[in-house]
Structure formats: structure tokens, C-alpha cells
Amino acid sequence: MSVRLFLLLAFSLEVFRCELSGRKAASVISPAKTLVWGPGLEADIVLPARFFYIQAVDSSGKNLTTSPGEKTFEVKIVSPTEQFTRIWIQVLDRRDGSFLVRYRLYATYTDLHIHVLLEASQVAKSPYVLNGAVYHEGCDCPQPSGAVWEKQMRCPESFAQITRDLSLYAGVDPDQNSQEIPKRFGQRQSLCHYTIKENKVYVKTFGEHVGFRIFMDAILLSLTRKVRLPDVEFFVNLGDWPLEKRKPTDKLHPIFSWCGSNTTRDIVMPTYDLTESVLETMGRVSLDMMSVQANTGPLWPQKNATAFWRGRDSRQERLQLVKLSRAHPDFIDAAFTNFFFFKHDESLYGPLVKHVSFFDFFKYKYQINIDGTVAAYRLPYLLAGDSVVLKQDSGYYEHFYNELRPWEHYIPIKANLGDLLEKIQWARDHDEEARKIALAGQKFARSHLMGDSIFCYYYKLFKEYARLQITEPKVREGMELVEQPTDDLFPCSCNRRTAKDEL
Structure with missing residues (x-):
């Protein structure tokens, strides 16, 4: 048998095995008991990319906790008044038995019907009907009552x-x-x-x-x-x-x-x-709070038990981190992708390494979050992944830091990184606890940092x-x-009243 034929047969066998596995997984899922929920099922919640969730549930009523296959569920969105709809849909497998469905409207439609399907069977209460006008992101049609809008959006009482x-x-x-x-x-x-x-x-x-x-x-x-x-x-x-x-x-x-x-x-x-x-989810950005959830790397047991970091030289502690990595490569994998602030030290802390896709960060169990010029703005995405964050104690903060708790949502490390090696060793010695912290951080990001x-x-x-x-x-x-952008191709008609709130 030629090598080419052997590889072709092996590939075909793998495809068949994946399809068979997918069929088996689908066969244990109950369309009636599976859960579907989220803001994307409500017409009045207008977002650049609307979204909702699917939790696969088996016939005994238990939630699946591993992926049944990324093609398990199909989602179709149609309008009875339009033959064609300009709607981009993505079903993102979160690999924990749940799925995030996101879709972006490129026009405004009336009475959208959202079908969630499992092998042609309607799931949960599908089809979900969004009654009335469903406005797209570019439609200038504000809700005149702020109180009504807050209620529709389910905004918290305060931050x-x-x-x-x-x-x-x-x-x-x-x-x-x-x-x-x-x-x-x-x-x-x-x-x-x-x-x-x-x-x-x-x-x-x-x-x-x-x-x-x-x-x-x-x-x-x-x-x-x-x-x-x-x-x-x-x-x-x-x-x-x-x-x-x-x-x-x-x-x-x-x-x-x-x-x-x-x-x-x-x-x-x-x-x-x-x-x-x-604003640019499903637009011109590739890294957002939804895409991270579908790209969290290998399952926890298969992740590399090393602390990972990549970035530029925007703070002295980052130089120290790379130095620590060289001294303890079995604990830390840290390197610079760009030199700007400490160019004169490039020979000491280089050479530069190639840019790494952010999604590849999650091949590692431990993510180091260390300040740049100010707070490191990557923290929301690190929390949303499937790794535990080791966060540097910092005098800088973002709008949500006040709600984070050390040892609950992340593992704290000293500002001077003096206990970093110790904390990595703790995480290795307490794998289940570290995993729980990772999941709590992930849950926080999914609940508090979405659009x-x-x-x-x-x-x-x-x-x-x-x-x-x-x-x-x-x-x-x-x-x-500051002018609103115009969309001559898909203008929208606003049907809202024009009353305004009293402050």
C-alpha cells in the first residue's frame, strides 16, 4: 500500500470516527430537556452581535459537561416577511457541554424566527419568535425611555x-x-x-x-x-x-x-x-469575549503545567519576568514579542519571539497577568479562557476589578513577582483548587464582561x-x-415613540 493511500484511508477513518462519535453524542441528548436562553432571544435587546446559549442535556435530565461535537446543533434565523435575510450566525462550542450562539444582523427585520435544531428536531421551545421590529446595530432608533431600556437589558441596579x-x-x-x-x-x-x-x-x-x-x-x-x-x-x-x-x-x-x-x-x-x-464582535476584530470562549485550548488535564506570558517591554517587572523564565524554564515560559521602552536592553532580554495567537495561550494552565504602562487590558480575555490567572498586585485597575476576589477568581502574586514561583508551585500541588479558581474566573467573565x-x-x-x-x-x-454613520443600502424605519425620560 502506498503512503498516500494509507494516509487517505487513515483520514477517512478519522472522519468516520468523528461523525460516529457526533451521532452517538447527539443520540443521548434530549431535544426537549436541552436548555436554551439568553439576550439574543429577545427583540428589544439590541447589540452589535446578539447572542444566546444552549446547554446540552441528556434524557435523564443531566447537563453534559464535555463537548458532544461542534456540529451538534444547527441554528437557522428566518423572517416570514423576507425571502432572504442578511444574518451571519455562528454556533461556538464551549467544550463543556454548552454552546454560545452569536449572530449579527446587517438589516432590520420583522418577526424573526430562531430555529434551534438537533438532527432536524426542534430543541427546547424552538422556534423562538422575536416579535415586531428587530433592529440591527446600525439602526438609529433609540428607546425613548431609559428606565424601559434598562429593564429590557436587565441592567443591574448599580455598579x-x-x-x-x-x-x-x-x-x-x-x-x-x-x-x-x-x-x-x-x-x-x-x-x-x-x-x-x-x-x-x-x-x-x-x-x-x-x-x-x-x-x-x-x-x-x-x-x-x-x-x-x-x-x-x-x-x-x-x-x-x-x-x-x-x-x-x-x-x-x-x-x-x-x-x-x-x-x-x-x-x-x-x-x-x-x-x-x-462593538466589532463578528466584525473587524478577531479577539472578543465570545470568540475566546470557543478557543480555550485543550481540556484542563491536557494543558501544559507551565505559566505563560507574551508581550512587549512596557514595564520593569516584565523584564524581571523574562529573566525568571530563563532561570526557571520548567516553571515559566515568558518572552518579548516587541521592544520599545527598553531597546537598550534587548541584547539582555531578547531575542524577540514570534507573535503567538492569543487563543494558543490557553494551551497552558497558568496565565500571568502583569501590568504594562497601566493595567494589562488582556485580563478580561484571560479570565474568559480555561486557564487560571496569576494576577500581579497592582495600583491600577479596570472598571470591574472591584468585583474580583483573590483566591476566588484569580491567584494573587506580589507586585515585585517575589512569590511567583511559589504560587506556580502551589497551583501544581493543588490542581483541583486551581481548576476551581479558573472556572470561577471564567464564570465571572461570562456573567459580567459580555456586551x-x-x-x-x-x-x-x-x-x-x-x-x-x-x-x-x-x-x-x-x-x-459627531455624525451617525449612514447605511443607504439597508436603512431602517424607527417605530418608537419620541417621549423622553425625566431625570
Whole structure:
């Protein structure tokens, strides 16, 4: 037998084995008892990429805990009023017996029918009917009542970080801030001065490096397409470092930033990275909170029991980490993919290694999260994977850090990395406990850092901040209107009433 024929037969046998395994798995799943739920089954929850979940359940009523095969379930979305629909659907196997279904609408439809199928059998309460208009991401059709929108989105009553950040302000004066903040920060920093008036976005920029304005423009435009925001005026810091260093007893200027610190008083928002990944899910980004869930690497027992890290040289401790890796390669696999801040030390800490796909990080049980210029913005994605995070103690924080608990959602390590080797050894010696921490971190990310939560956070922040204003927000001299993008090919008709909330 030729080698080519042998390989062909082997491949055919493997395909047959996988198909047989898939059929066997499907045969034990109960279509009636399988669970289907999530925001993507409700017409009023408008997201860039809508999503819902499927939990495979067997005939005895037990949830499957391993993958029955990535092709187990089929999802079809149709509209009785349209012959063709422009909807991109992905069924993502989370390999734990559950699936995440995400879909992106490229037009607005009426009465969508979502069919969840297992070998042509309808699953759970399928088909799910989304009655009325189902608006796509680009449709400028805001819900006029913020209270109704919050209820539809199932937003939490409050966010601890917002409460903490705004507690420093008895009131804010847009008139005064519009004069004082540009004088104090406008020459040395990069700022955006925003006013939202009648649900339209206006902006003026200060400083040289204002390219990151695109992220803030994008979330504000997306949010105002979904819900009517209160009139509000605020300043956004476009740089990495938080700005307001005054003590709470001094006169504080409210500055919105993507990152906070223990020594500053900035008002924290979700990072631009996480914000963009939400807006561009199933768009131009490949790394987002959903895609990670389908790319978590081998099952826990098959993962490499080494702590992994890749990145650039943006902090002294990162140099130390690479040095530790060289001294203890059986414990740590850490290397630089780019030198920028410490170019003169490249000969000591190089050579550079090739970029590694983020999804390949999860071939390793232990992920090291270490600060860059500020907080490392990769933490949400690391938590969402299937590895345990060893997180450096840090003075910097993102909007959700306040809700994380050491030894519950991650393994803490000292800021100077002095106990890193010890913590890796602990994780190796307590494999089941480390696995539980990994799962708790994963559950947190899946519950708190998905797109619906991010939109809720932004809305709550602007609503609560607006209540603090003691003078009326204004469209100031030099501000320009940020236009909504147009879609001449698939325009939408908005059927909502135009009443507005009372603050």
C-alpha cells in the first residue's frame, strides 16, 4: 500500500470516527430537556452581535459537561416577511457541554424566527419568535425611555465602581469645568470634551494625540442609537495614565478614563480595547469575549503545567519576568514579542519571539497577568479562557476589578513577582483548587464582561453623572457634531415613540 493511500484511508477513518462519535453524542441528548436562553432571544435587546446559549442535556435530565461535537446543533434565523435575510450566525462550542450562539444582523427585520435544531428536531421551545421590529446595530432608533431600556437589558441596579467614583462629587458644574479643565490639562494631555444634547453627540478635542477619540465616538454613537441618553457634558482622557491626582479634600475635576489607579481620582469606564471588541464582535476584530470562549485550548488535564506570558517591554517587572523564565524554564515560559521602552536592553532580554495567537495561550494552565504602562487590558480575555490567572498586585485597575476576589477568581502574586514561583508551585500541588479558581474566573467573565453588561455600564455611568450636574450641559464654542454613520443600502424605519425620560 502506498503512503498516500494509507494516509487517505487513515483520514477517512478519522472522519468516520468523528461523525460516529457526533451521532452517538447527539443520540443521548434530549431535544426537549436541552436548555436554551439568553439576550439574543429577545427583540428589544439590541447589540452589535446578539447572542444566546444552549446547554446540552441528556434524557435523564443531566447537563453534559464535555463537548458532544461542534456540529451538534444547527441554528437557522428566518423572517416570514423576507425571502432572504442578511444574518451571519455562528454556533461556538464551549467544550463543556454548552454552546454560545452569536449572530449579527446587517438589516432590520420583522418577526424573526430562531430555529434551534438537533438532527432536524426542534430543541427546547424552538422556534423562538422575536416579535415586531428587530433592529440591527446600525439602526438609529433609540428607546425613548431609559428606565424601559434598562429593564429590557436587565441592567443591574448599580455598579460598585460607578458608585465609588461618583461618591467624590456632591455636584459637577459643566460651565465651570468647561473653563477650568482645558486650562489645567488641555495643553499637556489629550482630551475630548463631549456634550450629549437631545441625544446627539458633540465633541471638541485638546492636545496632539487624539486618535483614540474614535473608540469613544463609536460607543457614544452606538449607545445613542439604542437608548435616549440624558443631556450630559463631560471630559474624556485619551491617554493611558489617569490624570486627576488631587486629594479628595481638594477641588477635583471629573475626568473619565479607561483606567484608574489608587493614587488618582478619575472616573473609570470600560477600556477602549474591551469596548471596541464589543462593538466589532463578528466584525473587524478577531479577539472578543465570545470568540475566546470557543478557543480555550485543550481540556484542563491536557494543558501544559507551565505559566505563560507574551508581550512587549512596557514595564520593569516584565523584564524581571523574562529573566525568571530563563532561570526557571520548567516553571515559566515568558518572552518579548516587541521592544520599545527598553531597546537598550534587548541584547539582555531578547531575542524577540514570534507573535503567538492569543487563543494558543490557553494551551497552558497558568496565565500571568502583569501590568504594562497601566493595567494589562488582556485580563478580561484571560479570565474568559480555561486557564487560571496569576494576577500581579497592582495600583491600577479596570472598571470591574472591584468585583474580583483573590483566591476566588484569580491567584494573587506580589507586585515585585517575589512569590511567583511559589504560587506556580502551589497551583501544581493543588490542581483541583486551581481548576476551581479558573472556572470561577471564567464564570465571572461570562456573567459580567459580555456586551450587554458593557452597554449597561456606560449607560448607568452617564445617567448617574448627569444627575450630578448643577448647570445645564451646553454645546460649547468649537464643538462639532459627531455624525451617525449612514447605511443607504439597508436603512431602517424607527417605530418608537419620541417621549423622553425625566431625570
